[in-house]
Amino acid sequence: MSDILAVNAVDVTKRYGALTAVDGISMAVAQGEVYGVLGPNGAGKTTFLRMLFGLIRPDGGTLQVLGRTWQRDGTRALDGVAGFLESPRFYPYLSGRVNLELLAGLDGGDAPTRIDRVLDTVDLTGRDRDKVGGYSFGMRQRLGVAAALLREPRLLVLDEPANGLDPAGIRDMRALVGQLAASGLTVLLSSHDMGEVEQICDNVTIMRTGTVVYHGTIATLREQAPEPAHRLSTSDDQSALALAAGRPGLTVLALDGALAVRGSLDAVDAYLSAVVRHGLALRALSLQEAPLQSLFFMLTETSPETVPGSLDRSPTGARP
Amino acid sequence: MTATTSARIREVRRPGAANRRPGTPTALRWELRKLAAQARARYTLLGSLLAPVLLVLVLDGQQRPPKDNIYGRHIHDSGYAMPLLVLGFAAQWVFPLLTALVAGDIFASEDQHGTWKTVLTRSVSRTQIFWAKTVASVLFALSVLLLLAASTITASSLIVGRQSLVGLTGQLLPSHAALPLVLASWATAIAPLIGFTAVAVLLSVVSRNPAVGVVGPVVIGLVMQLAGSLGGLDAVRHLLLTTPFESWHGLLTEDRFSGPLIDGLLVSAGWTVVCLAVAYAVLRRRDITGG
Ligand SMILES: Nc1ncnc2c1ncn2[C@@H]1O[C@H](COP(=O)(O)OP(=O)(O)OP(=O)(O)O)[C@@H](O)[C@H]1O
Ligand SMILES: [Mg+2]
Numbered sequence: 001m002s003d004i005l006a007v008n009a010v011d012v013t014k015r016y017g018a019l020t021a022v023d024g025i026s027m028a029v030a031q032g033e034v035y036g037v038l039g040p041n042g043a044g045k046t047t048f049l050r051m052l053f054g055l056i057r058p059d060g061g062t063l064q065v066l067g068r069t070w071q072r073d074g075t076r077a078l079d080g081v082a083g084f085l086e087s088p089r090f091y092p093y094l095s096g097r098v099n100l101e102l103l104a105g106l107d108g109g110d111a112p113t114r115i116d117r118v119l120d121t122v123d124l125t126g127r128d129r130d131k132v133g134g135y136s137f138g139m140r141q142r143l144g145v146a147a148a149l150l151r152e153p154r155l156l157v158l159d160e161p162a163n164g165l166d167p168a169g170i171r172d173m174r175a176l177v178g179q180l181a182a183s184g185l186t187v188l189l190s191s192h193d194m195g196e197v198e199q200i201c202d203n204v205t206i207m208r209t210g211t212v213v214y215h216g217t218i219a220t221l222r223e224q225a226p227e228p229a230h231r232l233s234t235s236d237d238q239s240a241l242a243l244a245a246g247r248p249g250l251t252v253l254a255l256d257g258a259l260a261v262r263g264s265l266d267a268v269d270a271y272l273s274a275v276v277r278h279g280l281a282l283r284a285l286s287l288q289e290a291p292l293q294s295l296f297f298m299l300t301e302t303s304p305e306t307v308p309g310s311l312d313r314s315p316t317g318a319r320p
Numbered sequence: 321m322t323a324t325t326s327a328r329i330r331e332v333r334r335p336g337a338a339n340r341r342p343g344t345p346t347a348l349r350w351e352l353r354k355l356a357a358q359a360r361a362r363y364t365l366l367g368s369l370l371a372p373v374l375l376v377l378v379l380d381g382q383q384r385p386p387k388d389n390i391y392g393r394h395i396h397d398s399g400y401a402m403p404l405l406v407l408g409f410a411a412q413w414v415f416p417l418l419t420a421l422v423a424g425d426i427f428a429s430e431d432q433h434g435t436w437k438t439v440l441t442r443s444v445s446r447t448q449i450f451w452a453k454t455v456a457s458v459l460f461a462l463s464v465l466l467l468l469a470a471s472t473i474t475a476s477s478l479i480v481g482r483q484s485l486v487g488l489t490g491q492l493l494p495s496h497a498a499l500p501l502v503l504a505s506w507a508t509a510i511a512p513l514i515g516f517t518a519v520a521v522l523l524s525v526v527s528r529n530p531a532v533g534v535v536g537p538v539v540i541g542l543v544m545q546l547a548g549s550l551g552g553l554d555a556v557r558h559l560l561l562t563t564p565f566e567s568w569h570g571l572l573t574e575d576r577f578s579g580p581l582i583d584g585l586l587v588s589a590g591w592t593v594v595c596l597a598v599a600y601a602v603l604r605r606r607d608i609t610g611g
Binding site: 147 | 341342346350351353354357358380395404433434435436437439440441443444445607608609611
């Protein structure tokens with residue numbers, strides 16, 4: 001892959017009046033990489049991606065996309081870039097196919113010859129002549145992916161592509177994004193769901209109210225994640241709670257009519273065996289929160305001091 | 321999404337695509353194709369063709385012609401009087417409305433549908449989209465004017481006849497002289513019509529609301545009419561965009577005078593340039609945050 005970064009943001013800032021939506025964000029995405037931008041609602045993910053597409057102007061910092069900038073290159077800064085922001089929008093009074101034909105016209109080149117193939121890729125072939133106004137949310141989302149693929153992008157930017165989809169839709173969208181990522185495209189994926197990015201992304205930037213709270217690989221993040229928390233229900237929770245006392249590496253708390261059990265898998269195994277040996281019946285045991293998810297909440301909800309100290313949270317330190 | 325998807329994706333991303341960039345004509349075709357698919361635009365064009373025929377039939381059947389209107393008293397005497405009556409009437413609010421139906425909506429509808437982000441993340445610039453939409457609006461306005469004129473003049477000359485027309489100073493204009501003057505009179509509406517198109521474009525860009533874009537120019541037109549009819553406001557009257565709609569009067573007097581025509585062209589051009597310049601600057605600078 002080329003040396004030119006797919007995305008190179010340095011100290012990018014965007015203010016809406018008194019509110020700083022993006023506050024000095026730096027980010028470097030190499031070509032061929034699958035990169036996640038994670039953050040809760042209002043973290044500034046969409047605002048950052050809007051600047052990347054030139055839809056809004058940064059108040060400070062520099063932003064290069066595939067080596068081009070908006071100030072210098074104008075619309076050419078979008079050559080090789082495609083994707084969508086929030087839910088994709090089309091003209092509801094036109095069919096999916098006509099919408100794609102219109103967009104292909106605005107792309108120029110041989111984009112119009114790709115319409116059938118991209119419709120096929122997102123499984124919309126049978127419904128392409130229906131008006132978009134009659135499409136389900138999931139169909140519009142898939143049409144958004146098709147519209148992006150029309151441009152034969154080198155960098156595909158997807159802003160919460162699974163947002164608002166039903167479970168089957170989420171599964172299909174994740175599979176599609178996974179396949180696109182595997183095909184060698186550079187993918188920049190924003191999400192508020194750790195589970196969505198941890199499977200397919202190599203690197204992530206975690207944002208919180210406009211600032212970066214973590215930059216780095218998923219692998220590093222995983223090493224720093226707290227131990228998994230389980231929800232346990234037994235025939236006698238009081239006795240089970242008493243059995244936990246003094247066990248090393250294990251915390252058990254009474255919580256909402258059940259027990260919250262946190263510890264390494266070995267410690268949890270030993271504790272459960274003891275509970276059963278004591279004559280108590282296990283009624284339910286479920287993973288309450290995936291470890292990475294717990295870390296994500298810690299990073300984005302709690303004060304910075306409670307975050308594991310070894311995590312590199314400086315934007316410049318995490319990436320070469 | 322099937323197991324063969326990734327194979328297809330690789331095929332889709334085949335390199336070596338022709339890299340011709342789209343220009344403003346491409347963007348114009350894009351806008352005209354959308355316009356052609358809109359029922360509102362199609363019905364407006366159809367109405368511009370059919371409504372004058374109905375109007376001519378109704379007016380022709382009336383015993384008492386509308387005498388308070390210029391050329392109203394002559395509609396039974398010559399088929400050339402009716403088109404001038406309609407021209408005078410249309411200038412009051414019909415022209416601003418007809419052009420605003422498209423021009424007032426053409427930018428704001430992208431806000432309404434949330435499609436700015438879809439359009440502006442392709443390979444065309446805001447400038448190209450601006451000119452495509454503006455030119456499409458002007459082409460639509462000119463089509464409406466052409467249809468109205470052709471339909472009114474044809475219907476009136478077939479239904480009432482091609483008698484001589486009485487000029488505004490009482491002179492008699494034979495049929496062969498009247499027709500070119502009637503056509504020229506309608507042609508004088510082109511400049512202020514484009515001016516109102518620019519007003520509608522500006523309102524459409526600034527308000528981001530199709531209702532404001534469509535109703536605004538009509539209200540502005542009516543207010544200008546009112547201001548123009550008040551006494552003692554001659555300097556202001558001169559600069560109003562509704563005044564050029566009356567400049568054809570100079571064509572139908574014994575000694576023709578072209579002063580109002582030239583003034584009308586200048587005033588219309590002034591309004592057009594200012595409105596389009598402001599609209600362009602606003603569109604260029606705005607943050608696209610909706611959708
Ligand atoms: N047009 C706007 N005007 C004013 N404030 C805005 C505007 N757009 C976004 N904001 C604010 O900027 C902040 C970041 O919003 P943004 O949409 O980028 O967050 P996000 O990370 O994409 O959130 P979500 O997960 O909800 O999509 C929020 O506080 C939001 O209220
Ligand atoms: Mg968002």
